Amino acid sequence: MFVRLFFLLLTFPVYATVFQPQPVVQQIKESDGIMIGHYLKSKAIKLDDGSIATQMIFKMNKEYGLQSDLFGMDEVIVHYPGGKLDGMEVHVDGVPKFVPGEHVVLMIKSNQDRYWGMNLGFGSFKVVNYGNETMIINTIFPNDRKVGQMSLSEFEKNVRVIKGSNLKVVMAPDYPTETDQGADLRAPASVDEGKNRSIASKTEEVENIEDQPHISVFWLVAFLAVLGGCFRLMRQKEAK
Template identity: 30%
Template sequence: MKYFFLLYLFLFFLERTMAMSYMPIPFERQLEESDGVMEGMYISHEYKKTDNQIVTIYTFSVHKFVGFSSNEIYNQNNFQIMVPGGTWHNESYHVEGLPQFSKNEQVVLLIKKAKRGFQLTNLGLGKYVIQTIDRKKVISSSVFANHNQLGNIDYNEYVRLVNKVFKQRFTGFSNGKNVYLQNELPVEKNVDRVPASVDKKTINNSNSNSMNIFWILLLLALLGSASRIYSKKNK
């Protein structure tokens, strides 16, 4: 019985650790996994309950976007995304990895289209904050703010990558109508949308993850063998 209890504790803490951990993904690959990008300002949020699931709906004012039609984003001050979790009549449902937003925060959101609206690509990984660091405009990952690649992406480089992946310029608003922003960087042509190249650091991270999985499986096998031996001795 002792071995089963230890196994339960091990699996519990393993689940908690995996739930709270993120792996850095190259920004270009994150764009490729997204259906669109929205740049704007956070306004408010509200909680709802749909199909016995508590969700939080965040509302933003849109500055510009790409990957969406004019029928999908037509109200400049009412772009909404839905994420799981929240509070409803004193009932709380917490989901690890959800982003936090501050009033009037300037953000870049990587978006996935869903049946009931828009969602963030990979939850917290889909949020970037627009900042000015040393007089240079950058976007910074809300999860990996100190990462050497994701924590300080030059704003012009971000625009270039968006144009490259989606093969179109950002769309903004003028007199309440969608218009292409002509002052953006030119769109790169004749470039296939292929997965971003994997650098050495990413390969090393993948190898490290494979080793971790190997040791976890080995430990589970040993615990299983020990429990069988223990059961035989007590027959």
């Protein structure tokens, strides 16, 4: 019985998380990126160091710092520690949970070419309608008016003041947010198992196109001239 319990503990490790309340404006200052959008789906992966992480995919409506306009992407992959993969489950307290289609706001950090949810659930908010006002409600401290609640309009205003830029509207075709309707047709903003694309990769694509073999205009004109001369010579011989 002891041996069985021991292996169960190895199979399902649990990591506790302690949160220290922090104002929303401070989280905005510390974030590398901010997203307002809808949750689509998730999957667990194994990172290069062997640890397990969960990739959560979101459709972006507005964003700051994620370069959606540069790469033409309307989705983003955000990582969180823990998950279940190949019979191994790692549970981390404080990781947010969403349902497909849920409207959310995320604070994001960029680390080792991946986007990570900043402060786990403390950096994630659910967008809800409260009377005539749209509010963002924190998933860890939903009842705390100082750190867990703010109107969406005030939040966007704070982003503009702190970051010096508005949240950009992500231009994309309108489609359902359910995971079973066309999810495979959409291209996420993070590719290669969730690794971020860089500006350099975009430049390399342009260079590769420019380096491809192509027919020179000069040689095309010369070829047509020779072809025309041969045609005239044949006509002269036929005339004789």
